[in-house]
Each structure stands twice: as structure tokens, then as C-alpha cells.
Amino acid sequence: MISREQVEHIAGLARLELSEKEIEKMQKDLAEILGYIDMLGEVDINNIEPTSHSLPLHNMMRGDVVEQQTPETVEAMLNQAPQKEGNYIKVKEVLS
Amino acid sequence: MDFNSLTIKELHAGLVTKKFSALELCQFYLQRIQANDKKIGAFLQVGGDSALKQAGAIDNLIARKENLGALAGIPVAIKDNMMVKGLNCTCGSKILENYVAPFDATCIKKLKEQGAVILGKTNLDEFAMGSSTERSAFRATKNPVDTTRVPGGSSGGSTAAVASNECAFALGSDTGGSIRQPASFCGVVGLKPTYGTVSRYGLVAFASSLDQIGPLTKKVEDAEIVFEAIAGKDAKDSTSVDKQVTHRSVESLKGLKIGIPKEYFAEGIERGTREAVETIIKKIEREGAEIVEISLPHTKYALPCYYIVATSEASANLARFDGIRYGLSTRGKGIKDLLNIYLKSRGQGFGPEVKRRIMLGTFVLSSGYYDAYYTRAQKVRTMIKQDFTNAFSIVDFILTPVSPFTAFKFGEKIEDPLKMYLSDIYTISVNLAGLPAISLPCGQSEGLPVGLQIIAKPFDEAGIFSLGKFIENLVKP
Numbered sequence: 172m173i174s175r176e177q178v179e180h181i182a183g184l185a186r187l188e189l190s191e192k193e194i195e196k197m198q199k200d201l202a203e204i205l206g207y208i209d210m211l212g213e214v215d216i217n218n219i220e221p222t223s224h225s226l227p228l229h230n231m232m233r234g235d236v237v238e239q240q241t242p243e244t245v246e247a248m249l250n251q252a253p254q255k256e257g258n259y260i261k262v263k264e265v266l267s
Numbered sequence: 268m269d270f271n272s273l274t275i276k277e278l279h280a281g282l283v284t285k286k287f288s289a290l291e292l293c294q295f296y297l298q299r300i301q302a303n304d305k306k307i308g309a310f311l312q313v314g315g316d317s318a319l320k321q322a323g324a325i326d327n328l329i330a331r332k333e334n335l336g337a338l339a340g341i342p343v344a345i346k347d348n349m350m351v352k353g354l355n356c357t358c359g360s361k362i363l364e365n366y367v368a369p370f371d372a373t374c375i376k377k378l379k380e381q382g383a384v385i386l387g388k389t390n391l392d393e394f395a396m397g398s399s400t401e402r403s404a405f406r407a408t409k410n411p412v413d414t415t416r417v418p419g420g421s422s423g424g425s426t427a428a429v430a431s432n433e434c435a436f437a438l439g440s441d442t443g444g445s446i447r448q449p450a451s452f453c454g455v456v457g458l459k460p461t462y463g464t465v466s467r468y469g470l471v472a473f474a475s476s477l478d479q480i481g482p483l484t485k486k487v488e489d490a491e492i493v494f495e496a497i498a499g500k501d502a503k504d505s506t507s508v509d510k511q512v513t514h515r516s517v518e519s520l521k522g523l524k525i526g527i528p529k530e531y532f533a534e535g536i537e538r539g540t541r542e543a544v545e546t547i548i549k550k551i552e553r554e555g556a557e558i559v560e561i562s563l564p565h566t567k568y569a570l571p572c573y574y575i576v577a578t579s580e581a582s583a584n585l586a587r588f589d590g591i592r593y594g595l596s597t598r599g600k601g602i603k604d605l606l607n608i609y610l611k612s613r614g615q616g617f618g619p620e621v622k623r624r625i626m627l628g629t630f631v632l633s634s635g636y637y638d639a640y641y642t643r644a645q646k647v648r649t650m651i652k653q654d655f656t657n658a659f660s661i662v663d664f665i666l667t668p669v670s671p672f673t674a675f676k677f678g679e680k681i682e683d684p685l686k687m688y689l690s691d692i693y694t695i696s697v698n699l700a701g702l703p704a705i706s707l708p709c710g711q712s713e714g715l716p717v718g719l720q721i722i723a724k725p726f727d728e729a730g731i732f733s734l735g736k737f738i739e740n741l742v743k744p
Contacts, residue, residue, distance in 0.1 A: 177630075178626070181626055181629050181630050181633065182626065184629050184633060185582060185613075185625050185626060185629040186586070186589070186606075186609040186610055186613055187610065187613050187614055187617070187622060187625060187626070188610040188611055188613070188614030188615075189614065189622070190614075193619075193622070196619075197622075197623065197626055200623055200684060201623075201626060201627060201630065203684070203685060204574065204623075204627060204684060204685065205627075205630075207571060207574075207685055208571040208574060208575060208640070209571075210567070210568065210571050211568055211571050211572065211575075211640075211643055211644060211647055212643075213568075214565070214568055214643075214646075214647050214650065216643060216646040216647065216650075219646040219649050219650060220646070220649055221642055221645030221646050221648070221649060222645055222646075222648040222649040222652060223476060223645060224476050224506070224701075225462045225476065225652065225699070225700055225701020225702075225725075226462060226463050226506065226508065226701060226725075228463075228505075228506060231505035233502070244369055244370065247367070247369035248369045250367075251366060251367070251369070251592065251593035251594070252591070252592055252593060253590065253591075253596035253598060254596075254598070260591065260592055262591055262605060262608075263602075263603075263604050263605045263607075263608065264604075265605060
């Protein structure tokens, strides 16, 4: 079983507000899934390199150049914001 | 005119020779959606006006006898996790319910350049997390073969739209089987291309090292045409690679070595599914292919490996939905600061499966658990990939079932996450290894479609198409 405190801690890291009922369900679900995942403990991973990506890709570099957007695109993007002022997105104060 | 039995090539020929116009074709599908989609529920949004406008423009090109792209005038449905400028992009989630795409995804840009007519956006499990499309926040999509059953998922809407003739073809996305498994459940063709061949720019990210866009079609040849239209390197997706389109045609299967992994026919597979797949394998053998039993020894670890890798990447990718720049934002009474907005917007905007995966991903990445879970899963991923490399040093292709069972009833697996995850047990390794694979109908089990999966070496889509077309003809009764 995953403890209530553990679920609350993880939910805080993930910036998720969970209801009482959700916390209880999450304790049970996570325990079951983690129990299943523990199967990976059987595998001998000595001297195995981790794979983060299926292709052997390297860092792709490009110039940091601003691409000009049309005013329509800028407006369409700003219109998605819940609060704005002029061409800025308005948020609650960050530092007080 | 019965458009439903026509392939993309035949539709193209009909347009060019003016047997019918692009407008007629578009109207046919829009009427079909209007008449049929109440029952199926494939679409979340139909862009009727913009589709008719696109079709009209194609008719003008035809009247002026200009060269047409292979997809000019062909009506397509798009999974609602890809950006189509001016249409909603909800990802099947409350958190993006009112989001309007301000730009086109690269694959959409390419479809438009070819002249494809975009009919609308299709239903999916929220953020593509699911195997039945029951996890959509908006509606259920029914399997056109049997409406008491799920269409599979997460590309259930796109797949049902193809299977119920509500479009000529569709685009889906596949992170662990989300194109192939619904294709199998609904009896259509679905391709998961090699990782990197199709740009992911404008696809809302679920698990970036696994996600890939691909076609859902009625025929293998159609999948090939669509794949060629959307593939290619894109400056906006640094993981995309140069298009390596080659053509091959298989006249005979003599000399071809086909691997059958024994782990894919072990416990858990339904009898009818197993029999349908074994029957087609016997036919393939009679055509001269050499059938070799192979082993992919780490198969059983693919699912737990996937649920660590995919949820880790998802927990990071979905951090962007914070109620600040777009999407659902909880404001008003009791909301004091930024943290409140994050917590409440995400708490209210995400559904249960998405929350579960964000939580799991955050847990396995958290301090003290990272090495035990995440690093270990990445190493197991290496071994799963190595299994395939070893197998492909012996065989040309690998054939497997797509899912251990056929389409299940609504509600059957929704309460048990682990049971639902098992739907994808035969498709997930392919994403972890970045390989191309197709699902194509190979028979039935108790009246429900069964899919055969062809897995190939990286970038051998041409091989998949040529073998797929050959098998397609063998399946025909």
C-alpha cells in the first residue's frame, strides 16, 4: 500500500489537487501498478546502457533566431489566455 | 455513386477524369457523418464549411487542368490531438475543451499541400491515454462492427470513422499501440511508422520518445500513399529524420524469412485470435515463405517498462497545462496565488486516467525512486530493443497478433487499469524499440475482426507495404 502522505507528496510535486476519494483510489491503484512494475527487478541489468531514445540522435543545434509571426497568429495565441492585458498574459503576482 | 469501396488511387482517378467532383465527394462524406455519426460518435468536431471550401479549391485546380497531389480532394479525419488551424484541439480533455489551434501541425500542413480535404477532428482517450476511447471526457465512440463494443484506442474516433465510411482515411497517433490496436478491433489498416519518420510538431505530446503519427486506412496501398505524404524531416522536430522512401513489390514469398515470436502466442491470448493469426501464417508458408520460430525473451517486461517510460515523459509533457497561457483555468473566489491556479485547474481539468499516469510518472522520477524505476526501465528498454536487433539478424519480418483479444464490451475493463493495459501487450515493444509496424485485418473470431501485426526493421516501411499488400490478397476469401 502507498501511504496517504506519499500520495499527497507526489500530488504536490505534480501540482494536482486530488479529492479525498481520489487520494484513496490513488493509494490502491498506484500500489497495484507498482506491484506489477516490480517485475522489472528480475532482469539482470548489469553492464547494460540505458536507452532514452530509439534513434541514435545527437543534439541538434540551430541559430536562436526569432521568427516573425503574423499579427493574426499572435492574436489567436493570446486569445487562448484566460487573462490578458494588451499583448501580455496576466498572471497572479509571483513575488510579493 | 458508391465511394466507400474505392481506394485513394481510384478516388484520385475519378476526380481527375471528372467522374465526380471534389465537392460531391466532400458532400457525400459530410452527409454520411450527419446521418451516421450520432450512432458511432467518431467525431468531436466537423469542419463542414472549411472542408467544402477546400474541396471547391481542388475542383478549380481540376478545371484548370493543373497537376494534383495524390491526396487532392480526398476527405480525411484527424485525431483531436493534432493541430488543425482554426479548429478545436481538445485532446479529449476538459482542460483543452475550448482550445482553438492557432497553427497547423506539420503533418496537417503536408496534407493540405497535397490538397486533402479535412472533414474534422475525431474522438480519443484523453491525451491518447487509453485503449478503448472510453476515457474521452466528451463522448463514447462505438465500434462500427458491433456497437455494443469499444472501437479500441486511443485513436478510436479516427478508426471508427474509417471503418464506418465517414471519411476516406484518417490520421491517428501511436504511443503504445493507439493506431494498431483500434485498427485491429475495427477491421481496418493502421500503420505506426518508424520513430522519427513523421514530424511530431503540432501533435500534443504524450510520451515524446514513443509518439508517432500514422495513417488509418481501408487498404495497405492507401496507407502507403498517406505515409509518403506525411513523412520527412522537419526543422521543427529535431527527432525527425530524412525520408527514405523506397518501393518494393513482392511477387512471391519464396526466400522470405518470417519470424514468429513464441512469447506472443503464450498464455493470455484468446483462442479465436490465435487461430485467425495461425491460419494466415499457414497460408503465408504455403506461398513459399520460410516460417521461423524466434524468441524475443524480454517481451514480458515490455509492459512494465512502458508504463515507467511513458508515464515519466507524460508527467513532464503535461506540466504545460497550468491554467496560465491556455486551457481551463480556475479563477475567482478562494484563488489566492499562482499555485492555487495550477492545483485547481489541473485537478479539475484532467480525468482519472491522466491523473493516475501523471502521478505514476512523478512517483518513478521522484527523489529516491529514480534509479530503482526510471533508470532500470531505460536499461530494460535497451534489452527489448536488442531482442529485435537479434531477431532481425535472422529474419526479414516478424508476424504477431495485434492484441490478445478482440473488441471488448463497454465497461468491461474500465475499472481495472492493469487489465486495460494488457490490450497493448503485443504493440508496446515496437514503440520502445522505435520500429515500424502495421495492423491489417486477417480474419475474424466470433464475428469480430482480428488484426495481424507485421513488424519490420527500422525504416523498412516499403517492406511492410509490399508484404502487407501480398497478405491482404491472401486474406480475401
